[in-house]
Amino acid sequence: MxxxxxxxxxxxxxxxxxxxxxxxxxxxxxxxxxxxxxxxxxxxxxxxxxxxxxxxxxxxxxxxxxxxxxxxxxxxxxxxxxxxxxxxxxxxxxxxxxxxxxxxxxxxxxxxxxxxxxxxxxxxxxPLVGLTSYQALIKIAKLKEGDKILIHAGSGGIGSMAIQLAKSYGAYVITTTSTENVQWVKALGADQVIDYKKENYLDMLSGIDVVFDTLGGQYTLDAFKVIKDGGRVVSITGELDPQTAKEMGLNWLIRKLLGFKSRAITKAAKQKAALYRMVLMKADGLQLGALSQLYQDEIINxxxxxxxxxxxxxxxxxxxxxxxxxxxxxxxxxxxxxx
Structure with missing residues (x-):
């Protein structure tokens, strides 16, 4: 072959x-x-x-x-x-x-x-974007009806899936995108769209329940500026948290080095009494089957x-x-x- x-x-x-x-x-x-x-x-x-x-x-x-x-x-x-x-x-x-x-x-x-x-x-x-979004938003962040969630990069593969999934659970969805994609992500179901070329989301948002960080870097740290006390920040590109590093089977020395590297995030999370987790998606046929039903019912497209x-x-x-x-x-x- x-x-x-x-x-x-x-x-x-x-x-x-x-x-x-x-x-x-x-x-x-x-x-x-x-x-x-x-x-x-x-x-x-x-x-x-x-x-x-x-x-x-x-x-x-x-x-x-x-x-x-x-x-x-x-x-x-x-x-x-x-x-x-x-x-x-x-x-x-x-x-x-x-x-x-x-x-x-x-x-x-x-x-x-x-x-x-x-x-x-x-x-x-x-599969990959669906399971990543499902595990991040539903399994880790415990997203529920009425939650305000910020999803960065709403026009990407992950973002476009996460918007629809969050809406299917009754969340109020806020997303960032470029000018040319504003109407496009609104059509996906986003309740509020922030044009990052014209607006600074840090000046516009506060009291957010969940931030889904798809960009990493400074965006991960800035997530703690907009979430409420006790909020949840879930990242797919940020620094590894201790629990995820342990689940990966990394040895104690590497975990210690990673902990040192992520100390700014750990401090920011502690100040907000917030959850921070890095998501490493795992293949799962049962969860994929649940997502399949959402597509079958045309709740997600x-x-x-x-x-x-x-x-x-x-x-x-x-x-x-x-x-x-x-x-x-x-x-x-x-x-x-x-x-």
């Missing part, structure tokens, strides 16, 4: 190559999926650049891509609940990374039935930017790297060109 592989750390053009390899066989608790579509995510480009090699080095050549939608073509002998011919989607576990390929094996526990009303291209854009063919995979990663995508960027095994 043909698969896109990372062959070294570096730029997209020189570090990604198509290679031929044997089609994988599913283990006892796995299924084999014929890939119809895969989506690309910022984490893929970050790993390719080598941003995380201090924590986890890649053994080259290595697969790339964590989201997939396709058809089950074989199941392991211990798999229950899925059969050949099922239309499914998944955010695969780290041991199965490599969805930009003709076939991929997936742990059955990380799998869910694809929403029947969505194409494989639409479904492929859901997919937000697509561009679709590329398998042969245009490098172009898909390059476009995502520009930071201009509104919604998801998908690679399809069934299309000829970007649209």
């Amino acid at each position: 043909k698969a896109l592989k990372m062959i070294q750390y570096g730029d997209i053009e020189t570090s990604l190559n198509f290679q031929q390899e044997d089609k994988p066989e599913p283990a006892a608790h796995e299924v084999l999926i014929k890939v119809h579509a895969a989506s690309v995510n910022p984490i893929d480009n970050k790993i390719l650049r080598g941003d995380f090699k201090a924590f986890s080095k890649v053994n080259f050549p290595a697969g790339i891509g964590r989201d997939v939608s396709g058809e089950v073509v074989a199941v392991g002998h211990a798999v229950a609940g899925f059969k050949k011919g099922d239309q499914v989607f998944s955010r695969v576990g780290e041991e199965h990374v490599g969805t930009v390929a003709e076939f991929v094996t997936v742990d059955a526990d990380h799998l869910a039935k694809k929403p029947e009303n969505l194409s494989h291209q639409d479904a492929a854009g859901i 997919p937000v697509m930017d561009r679709t590329y063919s398998f042969e245009q995979s490098k172009e898909a990663f390059a476009y995502l790297a520009t930071g201009r995508a509104k919604g998801k960027v998908v690679i399809s095994m069934q299309t000829e060109s970007a649209n």
Whole structure:
């Protein structure tokens, strides 16, 4: 089969190559999926650049891509609940990374039935951003009806999903975006949209229940300026908190160094008696199934930017790297060109 592989750390053009390899066989608790579509995510480009090699080095050549939608073509002998011919989607576990390929094996526990009303291209854009938002807002921040939530970068893949998810739980949603995207994110359901090119959200907001930090850096620290006492700040790009570092299995020395690095955030959280957590999304088929139902019921809708063919995979990663995508960027095994 043909698969896109990372062959070294570096730029997209020189570090990604198509290679031929044997089609994988599913283990006892796995299924084999014929890939119809895969989506690309910022984490893929970050790993390719080598941003995380201090924590986890890649053994080259290595697969790339964590989201997939396709058809089950074989199941392991211990798999229950899925059969050949099922239309499914998944955010695969780290041991199965490599969805930009003709076939991929997936742990059955990380799998869910694809929403029947969505194409494989639409479904492929859901798992990573959906599970990240679900785990951040529902599982960690405990978002509830009436909460005021600030979601940064509302036009991105994560932001566009998080806005809809938060609205489905009855929250009052505030988001930031650029001038050209203001009306677009309003249409997603945002109650208040702040144009960061013209307005400073720090001058406009206070008493926020939850901040979903998708930008990191100073934005993480500034979140504590707008939340209420006892509020919750959940980040996908900020500094690691002690609990998350422990869950990652990092040794005590690295945790101590990370604690020193995050001391400003720890201090800011303490002053507000606030929760701060960094979210490291985990593949979860049950949670993905819950999200699938929200799409099936059209409570949440997919937000697509561009679709590329398998042969245009490098172009898909390059476009995502520009930071201009509104919604998801998908690679399809069934299309000829970007649209």
